[in-house]
Amino acid sequence: MPFEAELSRALDRTTDSLDPDLTALMDGAVARGRSRRRRRTAVFVAGTGAFAAVTAAALTLPGALAGARAADSDLAMVALAMPRSAISGDQMVRALEATFPGGRFSEVTRQSNDPSNPSAGLVANAGFVYDDGHGPAAVGVSAVRLKLPLRDGAGLDCESKPVPEGDSCALKELPSSAALPGGALLMTEESVAERPAGPRTAHRWTMTLTLKSTGAQLQLTQWNSPGGGTGSTMPEKTRPAPPLTEEQAVAALTGPTWAPILGAVG
Numbered sequence: 001m002p003f004e005a006e007l008s009r010a011l012d013r014t015t016d017s018l019d020p021d022l023t024a025l026m027d028g029a030v031a032r033g034r035s036r037r038r039r040r041t042a043v044f045v046a047g048t049g050a051f052a053a054v055t056a057a058a059l060t061l062p063g064a065l066a067g068a069r070a071a072d073s074d075l076a077m078v079a080l081a082m083p084r085s086a087i088s089g090d091q092m093v094r095a096l097e098a099t100f101p102g103g104r105f106s107e108v109t110r111q112s113n114d115p116s117n118p119s120a121g122l123v124a125n126a127g128f129v130y131d132d133g134h135g136p137a138a139v140g141v142s143a144v145r146l147k148l149p150l151r152d153g154a155g156l157d158c159e160s161k162p163v164p165e166g167d168s169c170a171l172k173e174l175p176s177s178a179a180l181p182g183g184a185l186l187m188t189e190e191s192v193a194e195r196p197a198g199p200r201t202a203h204r205w206t207m208t209l210t211l212k213s214t215g216a217q218l219q220l221t222q223w224n225s226p227g228g229g230t231g232s233t234m235p236e237k238t239r240p241a242p243p244l245t246e247e248q249a250v251a252a253l254t255g256p257t258w259a260p261i262l263g264a265v266g
Contacts, residue, residue: 078153080122081145081215085264088112092126095261096141099220099252100243103132107227113143113265124261129226135239136226145265146215155187155208155217167191179254182213188246193225193235202235205242209253214266218253 089110097105108128114121127140152160158169169189176183186209193202202225210217222242225235244252252258 078151078155079147081147082115082118082122083113083124083143083145083265084115084214086113086115087124087143087261087264089124089126091261092124092141092143093128095257096126096128096139098257099141100130100132100139103130103243105130106136109140124265130243132243134243135224135237137239137243138223138225138227139221139243141218141220143261143265144217146210146217148215150185150210150212150215155210155219156185158187158189164191164195166197174254179256179259180211182211184212184254185210186250200236202237203242205246205249207246207249207253211262211266214262216262216266218258218262218265220249220253222249 089112092112093108093110105128108126110126111124113124123142123144125140125142127138129136130139131137150156156171158171163169167190169187171185171187174180174184174186186207189204189206189208191204191206193204202223205222206219207221208217208219222244223235224237224239224242226238227235
């Protein structure tokens with residue numbers, strides 16, 4: 001099934017399952033997303049694993065924010081909690097820029113969270129198209145807080161959906177440390193933008209970090225493409241690999257750049 005059709009179906013399933021206080025968020029986000037798609041803005045979403053419950057919100061963002069797991073198949077719903085403190089979209093952009101140094105940024109998007117707004121304040125995110133001279137790449141990040149105790153769901157396990165052939169999903173636990181008090185779960189995924197995949201098909205790499213003690217969750221998404229299109233126009237890769245290796249992405253999310261964001265979320 002084409003990537004955009006899968007995304008649409010996933011959003012429909014998500015909307016049907018939402019609690020009442022998220023309905024307004026979903027309705028407005030889907031409408032804004034469809035409007036942007038008509039203007040040929042990429043529909044790829046930068047979500048978090050927990051963001052599966054509010055994935056449609058990312059449709060307000062352009063192609064720099066690339067595909068959440070909800071775009072791929074059915075997902076277990078993950079309950080979200082209100083973030084502990086406010087995080088501005090500018091904070092998210094600055095942290096994302098620090099994560100991808102030495103390049104040019106374009107199509108920058110940002111969204112603040114709002115702990116005082118239970119209908120629309122759950123998610124902070126940012127994204128842009130990054131070009132380090134090796135080909136433009138859409139990258140994005142989002143931050144949410146999961147309700148405790150944690151349960152299986154997007155960003156927390158690789159068993160809630162079948163992994164299509166050619167895709168990958170891996171989950172591991174990170175030990176407790178000064179940066180990760182109480183330890184964390186780290187899920188890494190790779191998937192393709194369309195099937196069957198060809199030699200020019202874009203790939204998406206997603207890394208989801210969840211603190212077990214607070215439920216704070218970051219998800220970093222990288223494409224080897226600057227974005228996507230509409231209808232039959234699917235993204236083609238512009239580089240062989242994402243800007244950051246897996247090791248670099250882990251070091252970034254668990255390092256000092258994102259520590260204030262994780263602390264503010266949870």
